[in-house]
Amino acid sequence: DIQMTQSPSSLSASVGDRVTITCRASQTISSYLNWYQQKAGKVPKVLIYAASSLQSGVPSRFSGSGSGTDFTLTISSLQPEDFATYYCQQSYSTPLTFGGGTKVEIK
Amino acid sequence: EVQLVESGGGLVQPGRSLRLSCAASGFTFDDYAMHWVRQTPGKGLEWVSGISWSSGSLAYADSVKGRFTISRDNAKNSLYLQMNSLRAEDTALYYCAKGFGLKPTDAFDIWGQGTMVTVSS
Numbered sequence: 001d002i003q004m005t006q007s008p009s010s011l012s013a014s015v016g017d018r019v020t021i022t023c024r025a026s027q028t029i030s031s032y033l034n035w036y037q038q039k040a041g042k043v044p045k046v047l048i049y050a051a052s053s054l055q056s057g058v059p060s061r062f063s064g065s066g067s068g069t070d071f072t073l074t075i076s077s078l079q080p081e082d083f084a085t086y087y088c089q090q091s092y093s094t095p096l097t098f099g100g101g102t103k104v105e106i107k
Numbered sequence: 108e109v110q111l112v113e114s115g116g117g118l119v120q121p122g123r124s125l126r127l128s129c130a131a132s133g134f135t136f137d138d139y140a141m142h143w144v145r146q147t148p149g150k151g152l153e154w155v156s157g158i159s160w161s162s163g164s165l166a167y168a169d170s171v172k173g174r175f176t177i178s179r180d181n182a183k184n185s186l187y188l189q190m191n192s193l194r195a196e197d198t199a200l201y202y203c204a205k206g207f208g209l210k211p212t213d214a215f216d217i218w219g220q221g222t223m224v225t226v227s228s
Contacts, residue, residue: 001169032212034215036152036215038152043202043219043220043221044215044218046214046215049207049214050214087151087152089154091213092212094167094211094212095154095166095167095168095169096142096154096157096166096212097154098152098154099151100151101152
């Protein structure tokens, strides 16, 4: 099975900050990497698919990059509504696997 | 409106069975793979199982293989998860999720609200 490791597990940031979250796969997954946002008590929402494609309706301050084993989600200017937990997920092969999550909190 | 509505969760004793259902609407159900994803309260996400558009390809997490069975009825726009030999560690909120494409290797673009399964004596 492919293991997905996210870092950091949590971070504190201020509105307007640039935030970067990293996800590493235990083996190469090409660009089969997706990012989700989950707010407290809400359903997960896909932000980025295929490593760098922005899902329709998602603000352009979110971007994804990487290929192979190392991937990054960047929020260019953190907004109040962005405080949430973010998960990466590989869709290269089954069993599909998620990272452990990164909780973005208000500083 | 694109919608997924899960049902069938509840409290069940260890070793017993439960069948979850997911009713889909607002999209062409048999054009997409479908999945079950679970989340333990306060914890992360775990993919449970996926099924291709035609039911020709099924996949399971190692933790449920041999105990859970995924199926779909395209005529009824419905997805199912038969859960047998339930364990305490299966306690979670179970989400139904729509895949981007036909195969069960994909991202999930639509999620239901989830149905809670509690396994306890």
